[in-house]
Amino acid sequence: MSAFQEYFDESHQLVRDSVRRFVEREILPHINDWEEAEEFPRELYLKAGAAGILSIGYPEVFGGSHEGDVFAKVVASEELMRSGSGSLDIGLPPVVKWAKPELRERIVPQVLAGEKIMALAVTEPSGGSDVANLKTRAVRDGDFYRVSGSKTFITSGVRADYYTVAVRTGGDGFGGVSLLLVEKGTPGFTVGRKLKKMGWWASDTAELFFDDCMVPVGNLIGAENMGFACIMANFQSERLSLATMANMTAQLALEEALKWAKEREAFGKPIGKFRVLKHRLAEMATQLEVSRDFTYRQAAKMAAGKSVIKEISMAKNFAPEFIE
Ligand SMILES: Cc1cc2nc3c(=O)[nH]c(=O)nc-3n(C[C@H](O)[C@H](O)[C@H](O)COP(=O)(O)OP(=O)(O)OC[C@H]3O[C@@H](n4cnc5c(N)ncnc54)[C@H](O)[C@@H]3O)c2cc1C
Structure with a gap:
């Protein structure tokens, strides 16, 4: 990840560490059971709310942190994806941005606290x-x-x-x-x-x-x-999240493949020593690097207030495709 440090500062590292700890403590030990049960406890929202994870990127006035910080959301999304299961934050942003004050003030704090979904x-x-x-x-x-x-x-x-x-x-x-x-x-x-x-x-x-x-x-x-414009604006951050999640899924697959290539032996040596697998792993790493770099570049443009409708749609299409 060090090749991408230009996009992140110390506060992003703190977010990364805290979300990763949360995932390791509260999600990873249970995720396989929850996937099999096709359900996870509602209490997880409360825990994520208390840990400040649901409020990353939202205004402080509603109990949020890192308001409007695109890369804080990227980091949170990456680390949550380490659980191997998806999470999206797409219903609330239109309320925060465009709902009337009474509605916003009633709904937003409850959702950021994990009390409501x-x-x-x-x-x-x-x-x-x-x-x-x-x-x-x-x-x-x-x-x-x-x-x-x-x-x-x-x-x-x-x-x-x-x-x-x-x-x-x-x-x-x-x-x-x-x-x-x-x-x-x-x-x-x-x-x-x-x-x-x-x-x-x-x-x-x-x-x-x-x-x-x-x-x-x-x-x-x-x-x-005027809802169409709101929906399209909301799709931009959703596309960024989906590209980010797909990139992290590819990273997890690459990490697993590298581990297996070292562990598994055939014909007297670890399979990772065979040229054909070295090529395959290098190809996987290259595609991931390219996809991630392209996604981060679009995130940086979004953070600078630029419109990247075409490019972020491309990132969202490319990232899930190459991991297939
Ligand atoms: C896991 C999951 C979670 C989802 N969560 C939500 C959610 O929370 N909220 C929500 O509102 N939706 C959600 N969706 C729906 C998702 O947004 C839609 O599936 C998506 O918009 C595509 O719509 P559709 O499935 O009706 O396909 P259609 O739009 O009917 O498309 C059918 C086919 O036509 C192709 N096609 C469409 N337009 C064109 C075009 N202009 N040119 C050429 N080909 C085209 C498509 O590529 C596709 O192959 C979710 C979907 C999934 C799978």
């Missing part, structure tokens, strides 16, 4: 990539929006308390999309089945249904019909 609900059964054509409707009815429709593939959707939901408040296309905060327990809102996945079993993925669900207008996040 948030999810982001954009994807629908009819499609995820084409956000501008989402179909879940929210029609104004007095002081409420009447919401009808459904969502799928929602991370933490089973256990969440609050949902940042993309809905159609206006006409067709991206100009008719808004974000609403929906609370679990709101009449007309139900959580469907927990979906099966190929990996990250401990992280639940759900379907959501809205049937004339009445959501107060005060729960609108950002301006009405």
